Amino acid sequence: MAPVSPTGRRALRKADLRESNQRLILNLIRQTPNLSRADLAQMTGLPASSITFIVKRLLREGWLVESRNGSSQPGRPPIGLRLRRDASHVVGVEISLSRTRVVAADVFGRILRQRLVAWHPDPHVFLVRLRSAIAAMVDKYARDGLLGVGVAIPGTIVRASGHVVAAENLGWFDLPVGAMLSEGVPARFFFENNAKLAAFAEQWFSQPGRQPPQNFVFVTAHGGIGTGVVVDGRLLQGSHDLGAEFGHTILFPDGIPCPCGNRGCWEQYASDRALMRLYAEREPQAGPVAAGEIVARARAGDPAAAEALAEVALYVGLGFVNLKQAFSPEAIILGDYLASAWDLIGEAVWRVLRERIAPRYLSHFRILAAQHADEAPLMGALGLVLAQFFTPLETARVAAAPAAGGA
Numbered sequence: 178m179a180p181v182s183p184t185g186r187r188a189l190r191k192a193d194l195r196e197s198n199q200r201l202i203l204n205l206i207r208q209t210p211n212l213s214r215a216d217l218a219q220m221t222g223l224p225a226s227s228i229t230f231i232v233k234r235l236l237r238e239g240w241l242v243e244s245r246n247g248s249s250q251p252g253r254p255p256i257g258l259r260l261r262r263d264a265s266h267v268v269g270v271e272i273s274l275s276r277t278r279v280v281a282a283d284v285f286g287r288i289l290r291q292r293l294v295a296w297h298p299d300p301h302v303f304l305v306r307l308r309s310a311i312a313a314m315v316d317k318y319a320r321d322g323l324l325g326v327g328v329a330i331p332g333t334i335v336r337a338s339g340h341v342v343a344a345e346n347l348g349w350f351d352l353p354v355g356a357m358l359s360e361g362v363p364a365r366f367f368f369e370n371n372a373k374l375a376a377f378a379e380q381w382f383s384q385p386g387r388q389p390p391q392n393f394v395f396v397t398a399h400g401g402i403g404t405g406v407v408v409d410g411r412l413l414q415g416s417h418d419l420g421a422e423f424g425h426t427i428l429f430p431d432g433i434p435c436p437c438g439n440r441g442c443w444e445q446y447a448s449d450r451a452l453m454r455l456y457a458e459r460e461p462q463a464g465p466v467a468a469g470e471i472v473a474r475a476r477a478g479d480p481a482a483a484e485a486l487a488e489v490a491l492y493v494g495l496g497f498v499n500l501k502q503a504f505s506p507e508a509i510i511l512g513d514y515l516a517s518a519w520d521l522i523g524e525a526v527w528r529v530l531r532e533r534i535a536p537r538y539l540s541h542f543r544i545l546a547a548q549h550a551d552e553a554p555l556m557g558a559l560g561l562v563l564a565q566f567f568t569p570l571e572t573a574r575v576a577a578a579p580a581a582g583g584a
């Protein structure tokens with residue numbers, strides 16, 4: 178191991194602290210625009226001189242703008258600080274069988290440009306196609322400052338490399354997706370599972386007063402069932418990032434075969450595809466009917482659609498009982514057809530929960546629709562990149578006090 182001089186060590190720590198304090202301030206301004214310097218000093222506990230120093234640098238580097246409508250205080254109106262919309266940009270990618278997208282967004286996650294990429298069953302053809310769309314987007318925004326590329330993948334992945342262990346619904350197994358997408362593209366890449374990103378989007382892009390609870394589970398039901406589990410405010414990853422695959426927990430030991438290789442997985446009974454199967458069993462002559470259309474038919478009075486939804490609601494409810502028992506979330510947050518059909522299935526799902534869980538355990542439990550609806554995984558991919566630059570380093574709060582004057 179190379180020796181480190183005491184001076185070098187101290188310089189490193191100081192730089193980390195400075196970086197961390199800067200991120201802390203940037204993130205506070207991102208979350209609450211028009212904070213004054215005095216507000217920041219109060220919120221962070223940092224001395225006014227440090228705040229002045231950091232803000233001056235952020236203004237110089239083009240991250241912030243000043244405005245005259247800061248929070249009201251007696252005397253001289255304070256100057257509010259806002260994050261500059263065009264301070265930098267992010268590229269987000271959502272890989273999906275039905276709609277793969279590459280977008281560019283500003284630092285608030287507002288989408289500026291979007292490109293759809295057509296699916297191809299050969300992953301090599303598809304990934305080359307996707308890489309060229311990403312490269313074009315990176316090229317367009319590189320000059321204006323680009324923080325990186327966030328990629329949402331519907332499967333089990335190694336986060337650091339973007340290697341897909343298994344994306345059953347895409348038919349991808351043991352595929353170096355990260356390496357294939359980033360080859361020759363001059364940007365930093367970040368990868369994560371789509372359901373985990375949907376949960377992260379709830380946290381990162383929450384409106385003031387609409388922050389998700391510290392313990393919740395996001396359930397996506399698009400092409401299968403994905404779950405993003407947040408425990409004590411943190412995304413559950415598990416060893417080798419393989420945790421929180423609740424869609425593949427077993428509901429029936431001899432149940433329907435699942436592409437994961439097992440039988441009777443929850444997603445075979447509660448996903449959008451399960452709804453399609455249950456409808457097709459009742460209306461075999463109808464051909465494949467998409468989940469959204471089945472929901473519309475149920476609303477229009479189609480009894481087969483209503484029956485299929487009622488059956489799915491039972492399995493959704495059983496899965497929610499298991500989630501509740503495993504993680505004790507304050508809320509389950511729904512995406513996809515589960516959210517759009519909630520007025521039709523909600524009562525039946527709640528009935529299952531009440532039948533199987535004592536009332537004292539349900540008094541504070543809620544089921545909510547996602548804030549970002551179908552955009553959740555993509556928003557999470559944008560947030561994933563932003564978080565690398567806005568989240569204070571782990572030690573920030575602990576170390577904030579000794580930063581006096583040194584920031």
Ligand SMILES: [Zn+2]
Nearest residue numbers: 425435437442
């Ligand atoms: Zn399975």
